[in-house]
Amino acid sequence: MSVSTKMKELRQKLRENQYKLTPQRQMVLQAFLDHPNRHLSAEDVYSIVRDQSPDIGLATVYRSLELLSEMNLLQKIDFGDGRSRYEVAESGATHHHHHLICLDCGQVKEYDDDLLEGLEASISRKHRFTIVDHEVKFYGYCSQCQAKRDHEG
């Protein structure tokens, strides 16, 4: 649970896959550790990392994000806003959280999911489809924006 746990995981997984441990890759992962509960886009990461290391290239950020996702250190998510976003992947394989996306302010809330595991099994059987992952998004209005809407009629 210490700050360096994920970083050690990075070190180890890079070695396993014969990739090199570069400062850029560490910095990209660190950006996520420094901004928990956020869903950073490539540009977000670029701007965070550039504060510390102005010479880093945006392409390197993209390449690092892809690599970290392949190694399951990051999870790529798509909120339909035209750019990919990423978050630190949960270690436990199947049990992850999903998102409540506000259609007004764009805020993304997380919610923990337990209820879909059973559903998976029945769908899997019924459709002869081996399910390895699922993704659930709820669209609506957060309490603030809902209040706003109530006022405006």
Add this chain to the structure above:
Amino acid sequence: MSVSTKMKELRQKLRENQYKLTPQRQMVLQAFLDHPNRHLSAEDVYSIVRDQSPDIGLATVYRSLELLSEMNLLQKIDFGDGRSRYEVAESGATHHHHHLICLDCGQVKEYDDDLLEGLEASISRKHRFTIVDHEVKFYGYCSQCQAKRDHEG
């Protein structure tokens, strides 16, 4: 349920919103009626419509897709393959289907959803979030691709 039902709906909704009924808009909708159970991208529609009307512009297809979605005749979906896809929207407001996406061949199967309505209510209450829509995707392997994988080990 006849072929022209949706087309009449188009005519009516265009009028309601003071938009004009053009052959291009009709042809775009017709492309979906002629290809049921498919999830057409803008390029797909463009190539279908161009057979009949070679002078149509891709931009017009995009503009029609946007308009038809706004009027809830089409539903925009995102399978994360880098392009937006569309399908004819279900008339009943809340009850729609979801998708099983094969990670190998990319095939998309549909499945009917009944079970999430109850879930919505409890999430809505717990998170103070007014839910207006949801989207569920299951990722995995269709029976053919699963068989292939079993052979290859």
Add this chain to the structure above:
DNA sequence: ATTCATGCAAATCGTTTGCACCCAC
């Protein structure tokens, strides 16, 4: 030393937009 990673700029791809002409109303 070797191999892989980086930074930069150019290329790519889906989608959007500006504009002059055209057509549904």
Add this chain to the structure above:
DNA sequence: GTGGGTGCAAACGATTTGCATGAAT
């Protein structure tokens, strides 16, 4: 007739790629 719609080409924004240099092993 007029205002919105179209086709075309150019612009756009996110992401990818080619290539020469640089750094981790």
